[in-house]
Amino acid sequence: MLAYIIRRMLIMIPTLIAISIISFTIIQLPPGDFLTTYVAQLSASGEGIDQAELDALRHRFGLDQPIYVQYFQWVWNFVRGDFGHSFEWNKPVRSLIGERIALTILISTCTLLFTWIVSLPIGIYSAVRQYSWMDYFLTFFGFIGLATPNFLFALILLWFSYAYLGMSIGGLFSPQFIEAPWSFAKFIDLLKHLWIPVLIVGTGHTAKFIRIIRGNLLDELKKPYVTTARAKGLSETKLILKYPVRVAINPLVSTIGWTLPELISGIAITAVVLNLPTSGPLLLSALMSQDMHLAGSFIMILSILTVIGTLISDILLAWVDPRIRFGARESA
């Protein structure tokens, strides 16, 4: 098991390097460097900046160096936890994104748990009672859930609650808590608002998971060992929960790998619609104003998060499914 984890972590290194190169490229893509934007902003507000000061700034941020030196400098700073400087906010990037990233992680974890808790019983039900009207209803509902993109669902929900329930469901905190420091009351307030984005982002994935569980379980239920167990007189509930369900869950663990990027994508855009204080809206405004250090750090951190998530899912899978563990030992 340990050998497998170490091997798996070694594979991560080239992935992380590639991610950092892509993120750095995105930072560099807009014409000019970020000081150009800064100077444009200053002159727009009527302030000038003289050439000597500009050169000093250029030197300070290493912009006078060749591009690969800038890259290594950026990565090195990143590793040390210095994510650069946001010109739009005139603050270090780190102080801006910390809480937002934490909230993104919180929402994605909750959504993942939500999708599992909801989809597991429903998936088992519709497999065991295949072609019942409930199965048809859930399948239909699942298709709608799959086809409605998160942000449009958010939009519809937002409109519905505003027009018919007379309340606004945007945001993650009540107005009095937005600027308040963290306290127990604020946490409770957060929980009250959290279910909406969780529901919105989770619906599509719940539908997908129900289909996966249903399909797998249907395959398993046809296998001879189920008939054997039934012939031996095992009760139906115990029989289903103990053997076929355990096999049918496996792919669910392995899908965390591609679920996480989708969840984080979904949260990013839902957050813009619902005006959540997570990474999405700030990333968007950073991209709009070409505040590239902020935007690049966001993209880099979100990607690293998914890589770590995939790592955790692989380790979980190896723990659940011994075949993977032993396969790894042979080749290691």
Added chain:
Amino acid sequence: MNEEQQRLEKYLNASTRQLVWWRYKKHTLAMVGLAFVVGLYLAALFCEVLAPYDKDSRFFDSVYSPPSQVRIFDKDGAIHRPFVYETILDIDMETQKMSYQENTDTMYPIKFFVRGDHYEFWGLWRSDVHLFGVDKPARLFVFGTDRMGRDLFSRCFYGSRISLSIGMLGVFMSLILGVTLGGVSGYMGGWADSVIQRVIEVIRCFPSIPLWMGLSASMPPHWPGLKVYFVITIILSLIGWTDLARMVRGKLIALREEEFVLAARFAGAGHLRIIFRHLLPSFTSHIIVTVTLAIPGMVLGETALSFLGIGLRPPVTSLGVLLKEAQNVTTIALYPWLLIPVLFVIGIVLSFNFVGDGLRDAVDPYSR
């Protein structure tokens, strides 16, 4: 008995294509999806004729007009062919609230092949005939109008044209990338395989929307619409090809050891010929399924980017650009018809999924 024999004979003599079509026809939802997709593509092709107004023609006195009420009963309760009344904008001077009153004096029946806005059909010839419409001064706004008094019904079809074409073009580019890279990876194996697989892994672990946002936001704002359109398509397909490449690779690895490949090699066929003449045709159906299921993702990607304001920009009209108007809660609470493009998006995504599922069941020889 004889009839049954005939049927069996017909079954045994049928080509693969016919068998697939027969099996596909049994799938009701897939047929519904196919009808919707074909209908919408036709509508998108002929939207100049179908739409009662041009996508950019503005009615300054019909801003945020609700959908026209099509009636068959007049004010005395007599039945007529479908007609509308002329609507008159009424602004409450105190509250600045706009409302539309119907003038029930004259009826304006809905006519077919009426003359209206001029258009250039596919850039080939000029015309002004529209499939349906009403005489002036009445107006037919099937889905209402937007902030600038433009007909939403017409704009929805013009928007579908752009959104659907992005889906097609993006999938086409993904197809080229996916088949080429997946083909090299599966057929050659070795270091090329490992490199391509690593690249796919890296791309797949990027959260797509933040990456798309980053790439498309770096387009300079002064670029013309057409250029933005192509770059957006390229950005979408840069991520979309990985599924296809994985599928092609898996199939090629399974097939390359088959005898017919060996036979082709002995007959002196080159690698490219083997891949394109012998291997790819043996799983074209699977490629079609994957491609069909990839189109909704492209449409959604474009919608999401344009909705956020970093994708296509007006005057280019796509479903996402239309939805950008509906971003604000208060706007949609007052003018809920601005959400109608959502139904188009959901319809497109849903029917492509149905078609893809139906195809998958139909082409899979192991399914019943």
